[in-house]
Amino acid sequence: MSTLHDPGTPFAVVDRNRLRTNVTRLRDRLKPHGVILRPHVKTAKSIDVARLVFDGGPGPITVSTLAEAEAFADAGFTDITYAVGIDPHKLPRVRALYDRGVTVTVLLDSLAQAVAVAECGVPALIEVDCDGHRGGVAPMADDLLTIGEHLASRGCLEGVLLHAGESYFAYTPGEMAAAAANEREVAVRAATRLREAGLTVPTVSIGSTPTAHALDHRSDLTGITEVRAGNYVFFDLVMAGIGVCALDDLALSVVVTVIGHQPGRVLTDGGWMATSRDRGTARQPVDQGYGLVSTLDGTLLPGLRMTDASQEHGTLTTSSGELPDLPLGTRLRILPNHACATAAQHRGYTVVDGNLDITGTWPRVQGW
Amino acid sequence: MSTLHDPGTPFAVVDRNRLRTNVTRLRDRLKPHGVILRPHVKTAKSIDVARLVFDGGPGPITVSTLAEAEAFADAGFTDITYAVGIDPHKLPRVRALYDRGVTVTVLLDSLAQAVAVAECGVPALIEVDCDGHRGGVAPMADDLLTIGEHLASRGCLEGVLLHAGESYFAYTPGEMAAAAANEREVAVRAATRLREAGLTVPTVSIGSTPTAHALDHRSDLTGITEVRAGNYVFFDLVMAGIGVCALDDLALSVVVTVIGHQPGRVLTDGGWMATSRDRGTARQPVDQGYGLVSTLDGTLLPGLRMTDASQEHGTLTTSSGELPDLPLGTRLRILPNHACATAAQHRGYTVVDGNLDITGTWPRVQGW
Numbered sequence: 069m070s071t072l073h074d075p076g077t078p079f080a081v082v083d084r085n086r087l088r089t090n091v092t093r094l095r096d097r098l099k100p101h102g103v104i105l106r107p108h109v110k111t112a113k114s115i116d117v118a119r120l121v122f123d124g125g126p127g128p129i130t131v132s133t134l135a136e137a138e139a140f141a142d143a144g145f146t147d148i149t150y151a152v153g154i155d156p157h158k159l160p161r162v163r164a165l166y167d168r169g170v171t172v173t174v175l176l177d178s179l180a181q182a183v184a185v186a187e188c189g190v191p192a193l194i195e196v197d198c199d200g201h202r203g204g205v206a207p208m209a210d211d212l213l214t215i216g217e218h219l220a221s222r223g224c225l226e227g228v229l230l231h232a233g234e235s236y237f238a239y240t241p242g243e244m245a246a247a248a249a250n251e252r253e254v255a256v257r258a259a260t261r262l263r264e265a266g267l268t269v270p271t272v273s274i275g276s277t278p279t280a281h282a283l284d285h286r287s288d289l290t291g292i293t294e295v296r297a298g299n300y301v302f303f304d305l306v307m308a309g310i311g312v313c314a315l316d317d318l319a320l321s322v323v324v325t326v327i328g329h330q331p332g333r334v335l336t337d338g339g340w341m342a343t344s345r346d347r348g349t350a351r352q353p354v355d356q357g358y359g360l361v362s363t364l365d366g367t368l369l370p371g372l373r374m375t376d377a378s379q380e381h382g383t384l385t386t387s388s389g390e391l392p393d394l395p396l397g398t399r400l401r402i403l404p405n406h407a408c409a410t411a412a413q414h415r416g417y418t419v420v421d422g423n424l425d426i427t428g429t430w431p432r433v434q435g436w
Numbered sequence: 437m438s439t440l441h442d443p444g445t446p447f448a449v450v451d452r453n454r455l456r457t458n459v460t461r462l463r464d465r466l467k468p469h470g471v472i473l474r475p476h477v478k479t480a481k482s483i484d485v486a487r488l489v490f491d492g493g494p495g496p497i498t499v500s501t502l503a504e505a506e507a508f509a510d511a512g513f514t515d516i517t518y519a520v521g522i523d524p525h526k527l528p529r530v531r532a533l534y535d536r537g538v539t540v541t542v543l544l545d546s547l548a549q550a551v552a553v554a555e556c557g558v559p560a561l562i563e564v565d566c567d568g569h570r571g572g573v574a575p576m577a578d579d580l581l582t583i584g585e586h587l588a589s590r591g592c593l594e595g596v597l598l599h600a601g602e603s604y605f606a607y608t609p610g611e612m613a614a615a616a617a618n619e620r621e622v623a624v625r626a627a628t629r630l631r632e633a634g635l636t637v638p639t640v641s642i643g644s645t646p647t648a649h650a651l652d653h654r655s656d657l658t659g660i661t662e663v664r665a666g667n668y669v670f671f672d673l674v675m676a677g678i679g680v681c682a683l684d685d686l687a688l689s690v691v692v693t694v695i696g697h698q699p700g701r702v703l704t705d706g707g708w709m710a711t712s713r714d715r716g717t718a719r720q721p722v723d724q725g726y727g728l729v730s731t732l733d734g735t736l737l738p739g740l741r742m743t744d745a746s747q748e749h750g751t752l753t754t755s756s757g758e759l760p761d762l763p764l765g766t767r768l769r770i771l772p773n774h775a776c777a778t779a780a781q782h783r784g785y786t787v788v789d790g791n792l793d794i795t796g797t798w799p800r801v802q803g804w
Contacts (some may be wrong), residue, residue: 076502108748132709132748134444152748153695155705156765158444177696196640202749203703211457233746292706327521328545328571336569337523339498342804345713345777378601379478379776380500380520381570396548397524408747409713412781415803434587436444436710436781 071424072364077325078342080414086319087301091121094280094300101289106130108298111408115143116191116430117301130296134161139433141170149173155202156184163188173226177205182215186222193229199255203397207258216262227271228258235278239310248279256291281312302407309352320411321401324382326394334384334394340377343402346409359402376400439792440732442804445693446710448782453790454687455669462668469657474498476666479776483511485669498664502529507801509538517541521571524552531556532579541594545573548708550583554590561597566622569601575626584630596626603646607678616647626660648657649680670775673724674716688779689769692750694762702752702762708745711770714777727770
């Protein structure tokens, strides 16, 4: 059996034990609420990860690209929400999936999109803005009803969808709970307005990894039919920085090799090509650079950070300037700021189950 | 014939006319100096781009990964410098190429690496540090001679290599000329020390896109045998920001589609997955956000910038808050901060020749 000492570095590794724990935790958290969990597969972009999430079942899932929709459709997933505002030019690909028996529900926030979608005859969710972070119609805007009525007139209105972008900047449990409550309230308000106009609104979808993890058994999810979350399968330093997970929950890391030493610095063969340029923790109270560093077996090396990167070079430093003894050829693991971005730098994952033995390789969906 | 209106967005586009101009400019600049140009293929990672650079010839080239070395070897390139400090674990792949008749010269800056490389029997360059930005031995260090003598004793000493990382922070022609002169002087000093110790030093290699473009016919390159540069085939906003190129030289861009409107913001389907998270201009006097924006035919939209990104959403804003009329479905081009990082987000390039007609698609080498 090969181990993490064998593949050429850098490479991405997933600890399946941690992945299972993360998946079970959110499933258990949502169970008392009777809502559907529609995980966002954009983080892992892996059929294997999705099969683990659903114990082999066919979804439902959320995707960020039509390439994901097509790849997951090929793998048997038939209930897919494409959660990026629809470009009408992409509708023929959506319709082609529909004609194969795969429902791809699209997202929109304008009448121009609704007209194109109704013409194409596929189901749509109206994106509703709850915190000004991305797209969506305001919950009390006239547009909400105009769009809803146009979609409903062609049998295309599936419901409303919200994404609490603000939750990524919530640093206390109170702020997080407020972001989650706001997301729910705005969703219910928008759905209620549509229903009061006589429209049928089967789906009221909310979600983000932070707000989904702010839920407990006392949380009120009345009026919500489904929750989305994506990052939680892997977690990362940004999520740890806002208290959504512990460092021991991080299931994705990048294995790198020490290739040089300079005064106060250790150089590795893992640059931004392996970690991404994501510096998500730079906006948090604790800036983790390009990532924290552990030994190959996962023991965190206290104080050591990847603080600089060129394309294929990583620079490890400590704030004290004192460095652990890491001879040429030593393999280390970098814990990433942002799992979605780091994973995107790799074509697949090397899989382990809590130790160094490699038990599988999982490909990723690429492109658009 | 299909045009840039046809492929699903986002996608990377290369303007071959600009690419040719960039390639010719550097070739002409180096001609009077009689040095070898060994372009770094890590930016484009494209056999097609390299063939254009060499008019179909077989190199020589510089690579950043063994995956590049292997792919370019398969395409007939036989003289390759792998310019990242060698991890001894990677030597069997280097040796396998050597045994196929492909010379992969490796890079090192420690005796431990030199011992492994000499054992493997492949040629090596000693990395010499000229400005403290990455790896390399100091030009006057004892290590330089110790390493050189060990390599030479096994017939493995090819020469010295430097990379003027400091040049990326040179904002005036004077600073740039100083970085270039320092790189040359340190290179010659190191080579001279090795030669005075009785060693043969065939190659004295310097280079970076900024310092290579700081050369003119009056520059002194005495003692230098080859110059490397990579980014210049595409250029980007970082290079424009330090005056190495003009905005009209940028040969790589990303085509995106307008998918929504919010007060003061236009949303597109090109997020950081399409542009990368690179914010290289953030450290420059003018921060270009995630990139400047042009119409599909390449006309810059003054004042418009991509100022925020999520995975598959780009946010375009202006500092005045006034936005051009960009209806749903409008296609735009994003000019990237850092061509190496943006190109790395794509599996290949859509090729045009100065207009909207697509004349080819070029794949990229992926992975390590």
